[in-house]
Amino acid sequence: MFDFLQxxxxxxxxxxxxxxDYAKTLFQPKKLRKRRFLLEEGETCIYTTFVEKGLLRSxxxxxxxxxxxxxxxxxxxxxxxxxxxxxxETSEYNIEALExxxxxxxxxxxxxxxxxxxxxxxxxxxxxxxxxxIATQRRLMGTFSTTAEERYQKLLKEFPDxxxxxxxxMIASYLGxxxxxxxxxxxxxxSGS
Amino acid sequence: MFDFLQxxxxxxxxxxxxxxDYAKTLFQPKKLRKRRFLLEEGETCIYTTFVEKGLLRSxxxxxxxxxxxxxxxxxxxxxxxxxxxxxxETSEYNIEALExxxxxxxxxxxxxxxxxxxxxxxxxxxxxxxxxxIATQRRLMGTFSTTAEERYQKLLKEFPDxxxxxxxxMIASYLGxxxxxxxxxxxxxxSGS
DNA sequence: TAAAAACTGTGACATAGATCACATTCATTT
DNA sequence: AAATGAATGTGATCTATGTCACAGTTTTTA
Numbered sequence: 001m002f003d004f005l006q007x008x009x010x011x012x013x014x015x016x017x018x019x020x021d022y023a024k025t026l027f028q029p030k031k032l033r034k035r036r037f038l039l040e041e042g043e044t045c046i047y048t049t050f051v052e053k054g055l056l057r058s059x060x061x062x063x064x065x066x067x068x069x070x071x072x073x074x075x076x077x078x079x080x081x082x083x084x085x086x087x088x089e090t091s092e093y094n095i096e097a098l099e100x101x102x103x104x105x106x107x108x109x110x111x112x113x114x115x116x117x118x119x120x121x122x123x124x125x126x127x128x129x130x131x132x133x134i135a136t137q138r139r140l141m142g143t144f145s146t147t148a149e150e151r152y153q154k155l156l157k158e159f160p161d162x163x164x165x166x167x168x169x170m171i172a173s174y175l176g177x178x179x180x181x182x183x184x185x186x187x188x189x190x191s192g193s
Numbered sequence: 194m195f196d197f198l199q200x201x202x203x204x205x206x207x208x209x210x211x212x213x214d215y216a217k218t219l220f221q222p223k224k225l226r227k228r229r230f231l232l233e234e235g236e237t238c239i240y241t242t243f244v245e246k247g248l249l250r251s252x253x254x255x256x257x258x259x260x261x262x263x264x265x266x267x268x269x270x271x272x273x274x275x276x277x278x279x280x281x282e283t284s285e286y287n288i289e290a291l292e293x294x295x296x297x298x299x300x301x302x303x304x305x306x307x308x309x310x311x312x313x314x315x316x317x318x319x320x321x322x323x324x325x326x327i328a329t330q331r332r333l334m335g336t337f338s339t340t341a342e343e344r345y346q347k348l349l350k351e352f353p354d355x356x357x358x359x360x361x362x363m364i365a366s367y368l369g370x371x372x373x374x375x376x377x378x379x380x381x382x383x384s385g386s
Numbered sequence: 387t388a389a390a391a392a393c394t395g396t397g398a399c400a401t402a403g404a405t406c407a408c409a410t411t412c413a414t415t416t
Numbered sequence: 417a418a419a420t421g422a423a424t425g426t427g428a429t430c431t432a433t434g435t436c437a438c439a440g441t442t443t444t445t446a
């Protein structure tokens with residue numbers, strides 16, 4: 001059950017089996033069925049989650065009722081609302097399973113303990129967050145400098161698996177356009193060049 | 194010279210004077226005059242920078258020649274291109290002083306050493322990057338869910354000092370609109386509500 | 387297996403913001 | 417102090433994307 005997590009962590013840092021055995025005790029497994037929620041707006045995000053199997057999305061709903069997707073989390077990715085998790089404030093995000101999923105959850109207390117007891121994990125999360133920041137900065141600059149079509153093409157190239165597993169209106173929401181616009185982009189791409 | 198840095202670090206984590214005395218030896222001071230560059234597109238970002246005094250901006254230039262500002266860095270903030278700094282790849286960013294500035298620079302080697310020797314600094318940078326990620330995620334969701342005017346109002350409220358110290362066409366670029374659009378937003382705000 | 391819900395496509399029209407062009411004011415440099 | 421460049425404002429027009437409305441298809445649920 002924890003092999004995949006161990007492998008992913010070891011891809012980034014070196015930890016001993018003893019250290020990982022300790023880490024294991026701090027996580028709790030959870031199955032989440034399609035269309036069920038790990039977190040809903042207004043709640044506090046009490047877990048950070050590793051996705052062993054399945055697919056999650058985190059999104060906000062704006063004043064007009066439109067959804068905006070912050071992140072898809074596939075197998076091997078982490079999910080959660082960092083701000084709410086760290087501060088204990090209520091979250092503005094919803095986290096929903098898009099497929100039947102198997103998760104490993106860790107609470108703030110356990111997470112603090114893990115980072116404190118095993119400095120390699122402090123390092124691991126620093127690197128994880130660092131890579132996430134780099135990717136988020138690129139996505140932000142991309143929304144300023146490229147058209148919706150270019151962003152779609154890029155996603156198609158970098159994460160073809162996401163496109164295949166996620167309904168198109170959610171892809172549109174991730175790209176920052178309406179489903180109608182994405183639909184037109186796709187039909188243009190199919191006919192035109 | 195290092196007092197401000199020490200204070201900022203101590204706001205987040207606890208370090209002893211001995212630890213900080215060691216850290217000091219790894220930074221090199223640099224003065225950068227207005228309109229001079231710390232980093233230019235195509236170079237490798239060999240320093241991460243603490244701003245003691247002054248103001249930097251980091252920005253990219255897209256295919257059409259338009260500038261897009263990723264970050265302003267005021268006194269007490271950090272700047273640099275994380276991706277280039279970490280990987281040694283060439284950068285797509287330019288970092289320019291908008292005022293005569295005083296900086297503290299640290300190379301990748303020294304930074305690695307600092308994080309390795311003093312785990313408290315690993316923790317410090319993890320928290321720094323974490324907060325940056327939270328802010329960047331918010332900015333990204335904001336560009337999807339709010340109008341240019343709302344984003345301008347928010348910036349005005351959260352960072353009035355930036356607005357006062359930075360030319361309006363750069364504010365526009367940070368918000369993801371043209372200078373003409375920001376100009377019209379401002380005149381509407383002045384007359385209208 | 388029937389009904390309901392979710393998903394996708396497409397036409398007609400509306401709009402926020404971009405683009406281009408020019409004028410004015412303000413700041414730097416020599 | 418003059419001259420150059422930087423910054424800002426504003427009108428006219430254009431365009432990518434949004435909005436609304438309806439229809440067809442696929443998937444889920446009872």
